[in-house]
Amino acid sequence: MPTPDSGPYITRFAPSPTGYLHLGHAFAALFAYHAARRSGGHMLLRIEDIDPGRCKPEFEAAIYEDLKWLGVEWAQPVRRQLARLREHAAALQGLAQSGVVYPCFCTRKEIEAEIAKAAQAPHGAGATLYPGTCRELTAEERRQKFGDGIPYALRLDVYKAMVIGERNNKAPMFWTDFAAGEIECDPSPLGDVVLGRKDVPSSYHLSATLDDHLQGVTLVTRGKDLFHSTHIHRLLQALMGLNTPEYHHHKLLAGPDGKRFAKRDKSMTIRALREAGKTPEEVRIMAGFGPNADDAV
Ligand code: GLU
DSSP: OOOGGGOOOEEEEOOOSSSOOBHHHHHHHHHHHHHHHHTTOEEEEEEOOOOTTTOOHHHHHHHHHHHHHHTOOOEEEEEEGGGGHHHHHHHHHHHHHTTOEEEEOOOHHHHHHHHHHSTTOOBOSSSBOOOOGGGGOOHHHHHHHHHTTOOOEEEEOHHHHHHHHHHHHTSOOEEEETTTEEEEOOOTTTOSOEEEOSSSSOOHHHHHHHHHHHTTOOEEEEEGGGHHHHHHHHHHHHHHTOOOOEEEEEOOOBOTTSOBOOTTOGGGBHHHHHHTTOOHHHHHHHTTOOTTGGGOO
């Protein structure tokens, strides 16, 4: 657990402006805020807006408004990822030059068909893994596809990357989670993730890892649903010579039905609760952060 003597920590809350913040986001934001405050540090705010199809300016504006209303404070400046895309694209180019990524021309449909065809499709962290189709293409096949103008993503060759990562790291790679302890890096549950999307020269994994480093984040707090992603991030840190922060993957707040809050739960957005007459204090309590909130993390 983050304690005042192991800080001061710089934490961050990193929402994607793809909808209104809900009670689960309130929990994550308050968790990051109090983890920093309790240690004598501060929280940063990062807008993860690289997905052009889903991110909307009105949701970004609502993030600032809702967090302020909730009483969450962040240190300036706010980092907006889309504005830094050039830096992220340059990092991707560096990874490509070191030979750890490959172009993937598959469409989602083709990947699904490939998986259905395979008798024993590899299964990762609850999701079905990319079967590696394009990893096996010959140089000639790649040239042909480039020539035909087929759109492509860039995927991390996890196996190759582990070899280079361990060499750079001069040892097996570990990372620390405040709840789960010391963890050996094992990116296999997510497999060959996308680092450069077809429409954007970066991806969540690449941009989040780079920005955590560039913003000087020392404690990443986020939901347990991203636990497996951290293996990928640890590997990227070793490949690119970035700092490894500490991590605290926290629980995901669930409603009375036991299901975690999601964007579809319109009645549980911070603004719906506010419009229904709740006070910020009441919403903080609903999220599990009462008057002794610094002790709740
Ligand atoms: N942007 C991500 C989300 O809204 C958070 C990613 C992270 O905390 O690393 O789920």
